[in-house]
Amino acid sequence: MRDVAIIGVGSTPFGKLERQGIVEMAVAACRDALAESRVPREKIQALYLGNFAGERLASQGSLAAIVVNRLGMSGIPATKTEGACASGGIAFRLGVLGIALGLYDFVLVGGVEKMSSAPTAEVTAALATAGDETAEMRTGLTFPGAFGIIMREHMARYGTTRAQIGLVSVKNHGLGAANPKAQFRKPVTLDEVVSSRLVADPIRLFDCPPISDGAAAAVLCPLEMARDFTAKPVRVLGTGHATGPATLWESADVTTMPATVRASREAYAAAKIAPADVDVVELHDCFTIAEIIATEDLGLFPKGKGGAAVEEGWTALGGKVAVNPSGGLISKGHPVGATGVAQIYELVRQLRDEAANQVRGAEIALAHNLGGTGVVSTVTVLGRA
């Protein structure tokens, strides 16, 4: 297995991009990544593109194949990957494996979602298809609702407070304010968070990410070739990919995500590092409580202590481990299929000392992508080459 490097990244801004279609956004992000990589387009040998709901929300399927055409790369294999909100992370991992296993030398990875053209009730229904329809979602449970059930249990079991959970939103909005790619560029106060509109008790509006459009992309090649293209290649140190329970009722403990635990242990083992070695993390804050749970499941803090960690400032930019310097899903936005690759975009910028909210001296970075209520997760560990 060869070592893999990232030699170019690109991202559209995230937001309600009314005049931009789904194919157009994917093409734009891919072109930016290609330009940065300086790889001529005829050298790209495969595209892996993450997308969750293109058919339903943008009337567009067959995305990967159409995008390679619009990039002037018709002929190469193109694969659309789906794993709910982990669609982008899965695309990235497959791209890495393609190079590591020696199938390809140059791979383009992307992720895209177009969500703002559909009414909210339709977006809510589309997101709910990430859950098990016959076994759970037919009850009328929504994704905010599922995390409302999870949040209530985490608070009851560990004493995690409404204020601690709210501080995740305050932190992430504060960071997003400085990120030119972020959908929300305005800090919020704890008071605003805890008095925002109820979506699915106890989940409130500012506990949630927005409905977003956007795309992100990356160019990968073998580490041994990377310096022909860039002075600052980023090295993929390890990846993990795992599944977990598909519904809340089949989970032994809804306050932990076994898929995150398993995928992260696989990535840590491949990278030969421990959680304490990680300097900066882009994790899946699909809701504020999801960030707290992820910091525990990734082994950054003990079980039940994630709330205290954010309250103590341990996950702030200058804290023990910087969590979501981009502003996270909550502030940067969550175009579902793009998110996993957008996390890679931010972490590559961090490891090149080019990030908007730069973590000083960041050496080891971790991306955590999660689908559904934990049915699938990918974890990626990156380092300087």
Place this chain on the structure above:
Amino acid sequence: MPALAGRRCAECGRLSVAASACPFCGAVGGQSVELSGRGRLQSFTIIRIAPARYAAEAPYAVGLVALDEGATITARVSGAPESLTLGQAVTLASVDARCGPVFQPA
């Protein structure tokens, strides 16, 4: 009095609620178990922004019900949503064709 059908899996031994095969290991067959419909509210949420098909019914509560027999089910809980409390005893009230079993405070 509506009944809740359960299954004790012959292969993995786990108890589950109304499915054609064991949701944990996929085995078919196993033993039919009639469940009492009684349980406790392990957790719940109140859906205020609903998917299109249930928009007219919002706000409504959905809970994780820990049944007395040891299985857990995700289900609608009827009654005033704001009056629900964690750990509260609930019983099966009805089975709706669209949203499945509906529980109510005991």
